[in-house]
Amino acid sequence: MALPMVIVVLLVLSASLAGGFMLARGERALDDAGKSAVLAQTYAETGLQRVISDRGGLGLTGMPGASDSTRVTFSGGYYDVTTTRLRTAVGTTVPGLYFMRSHAVITRTGVAGGPSAEFTVTRLALWTSGTMTVQSALTGVNGTNKAGAAGTISGVDQCPVSSGGSGTTIAAVAVPTTASDGGPGFDGSTAPLVGSPLVQTLAATPTAAAAAVPIDWANVSSGASITADFTVNYQGNGISGSPNFPNDAWFTANPNTWPVIRVANGPPNSGNEFVLGSFGRGILIVQDDIRLNGNTSGWDGIILIGGRLRTNGSNRVQGATVSGLNTQLGFTPDANDVNDMNGTKQFLYDSCNVKSATSAMGKLRVYKSTWSTTYKTY
Numbered sequence: 001m002a003l004p005m006v007i008v009v010l011l012v013l014s015a016s017l018a019g020g021f022m023l024a025r026g027e028r029a030l031d032d033a034g035k036s037a038v039l040a041q042t043y044a045e046t047g048l049q050r051v052i053s054d055r056g057g058l059g060l061t062g063m064p065g066a067s068d069s070t071r072v073t074f075s076g077g078y079y080d081v082t083t084t085r086l087r088t089a090v091g092t093t094v095p096g097l098y099f100m101r102s103h104a105v106i107t108r109t110g111v112a113g114g115p116s117a118e119f120t121v122t123r124l125a126l127w128t129s130g131t132m133t134v135q136s137a138l139t140g141v142n143g144t145n146k147a148g149a150a151g152t153i154s155g156v157d158q159c160p161v162s163s164g165g166s167g168t169t170i171a172a173v174a175v176p177t178t179a180s181d182g183g184p185g186f187d188g189s190t191a192p193l194v195g196s197p198l199v200q201t202l203a204a205t206p207t208a209a210a211a212a213v214p215i216d217w218a219n220v221s222s223g224a225s226i227t228a229d230f231t232v233n234y235q236g237n238g239i240s241g242s243p244n245f246p247n248d249a250w251f252t253a254n255p256n257t258w259p260v261i262r263v264a265n266g267p268p269n270s271g272n273e274f275v276l277g278s279f280g281r282g283i284l285i286v287q288d289d290i291r292l293n294g295n296t297s298g299w300d301g302i303i304l305i306g307g308r309l310r311t312n313g314s315n316r317v318q319g320a321t322v323s324g325l326n327t328q329l330g331f332t333p334d335a336n337d338v339n340d341m342n343g344t345k346q347f348l349y350d351s352c353n354v355k356s357a358t359s360a361m362g363k364l365r366v367y368k369s370t371w372s373t374t375y376k377t378y
Contacts, residue, residue, distance in 0.1 A: 036106040036117030039077070044119040044373075047072065047079040047102030052125065052364050056227055063127055063359045064098055076108030077116075083364075086124075095126040098364065124370040130361025132302065133214045134320040135200065136174035137349040141213060141324030142206045142308065143179020144339040146188030151314075151345035155195025158318060159352035166351040171200035176209035180324075181335035185209075188341075195349075206337075210327035217325040221287050221306055223262055226361060228285070234265035234272035248278055258282040258301060258356045265289070268306060268326040269337075283357045288326070292317075300350070301357035309339040316346035319353035 050058055050072075058070050058081065069082040080103045087097035099122065106117040137155045138144065146153070153172045159165030172195030175185030186199050193199070202209035219225035232238055236245035246259065259282040265272035266287030273289040281300040284290075289307035292298070298316040303309075305323035327333055 040104045040106045040117040040119035043079045043104035044102045044121045047081040048121050051081040051100055063362055077106040079104040098125050121373045124367040125364040128365050130358035132358050136171035138347040139174040139322040140339045141210045141327050142333040142337045143175050143185050146191040146341045149190040152192045153347045155349045158348050158350040164352055169196045171195045172198050174200040174202050176206050177201055177204045179338050180206045180333035181338050206327050206333050217328045226260055228262035229259040230261045232263055234274045251280055268331040300353045308337045311341045312343055314344040318348045318350045
């Protein structure tokens with residue numbers, strides 16, 4: 001009789017022990033599930049906020065296309081963010097409508113064989129493009145000198161209306177009445193100007209002219225208001241962990257990309273002249289002086305220059321150019337700060353190139369009360 005009783009007791013004790021283990025495992029699984037669910041929701045929200053305000057940090061540049069997506073991995077999981085276009089923008093009056101989705105998966109579990117926690121959040125948003133008020137094809141805050149009659153400086157929009165152009169004509173050049181060298185704001189009696197007017201007077205002096213240019217140069221030049229895709233020194237070498245100035249091969253491989261490139265060659269009057277020796281596109285922000293060199297340099301888009309512009313040979317800039325912006329910072333310009341242009345110059349206003357360049361400054365603006373989610377899943 002003793003042996004069967006012992007066996008029964010052992011069975012009862014084993015069952016109780018196994019039940020205790022299962023109960024503990026179940027409680028641990030519930031705790032892990034609750035923790036993973038909170039993490040999944042947190043990372044899903046993180047992905048949604050990043051796709052709204054930090055597209056560049058996610059590797060998504062410019063206006064979203066028909067659909068773009070990326071995956072961000074972290075210790076114990078990942079999240080996928082997707083932006084899908086629901087409505088294409090119509091001109092400048094009807095912005096594009098986008099559906100944003102962020103799906104997070106937590107793969108780390110404390111209990112072996114436990115399921116992954118997942119969470120999804122969505123929202124609707126409009127794409128608001130960046131803008132720039134263009135006063136002329138070539139604006140020289142400290143004055144501009146143009147030697148000879150070769151080339152064209154034109155305020156006639158080079159982009160046809162059928163392609164989205166403005167169809168307007170602006171001034172060819174914009175300058176102060178008196179340049180910083182004491183001469184006329186624009187010195188070039190034989191220069192080929194086309195525009196309305198040919199020469200726009202911003203103000204009497206360079207200091208007053210700088211105040212009349214609607215560009216917040218202090219924040220633009222420092223990088224506070226526009227995030228640069230490339231930050232280089234005056235030699236084009238990448239600084240602060242940024243790649244070098246993009247070469248011809250990069251622009252060829254990225255035909256639809258209009259990067260923001262910041263040349264940190266300041267402070268004013270530093271003598272670090274950046275030499276642009278190739279063709280490129282986007283927004284080029286130069287803290288101090290720039291020289292367009294030879295017959296192989298030019299730009300599509302916007303060039304913003306703190307100091308002066310020098311050109312040699314045959315060059316073309318199609319978009320908008322503004323120089324002498326360091327005068328906004330309280331810098332007093334002198335005779336060496338007047339734009340000096342020689343050779344065959346093509347400075348042409350192009351509203352489409354300006355729009356494409358400023359697309360990098362666009363952002364998604366969310367609709368209120370469009371946030372949605374799903375139940376937590378495992």
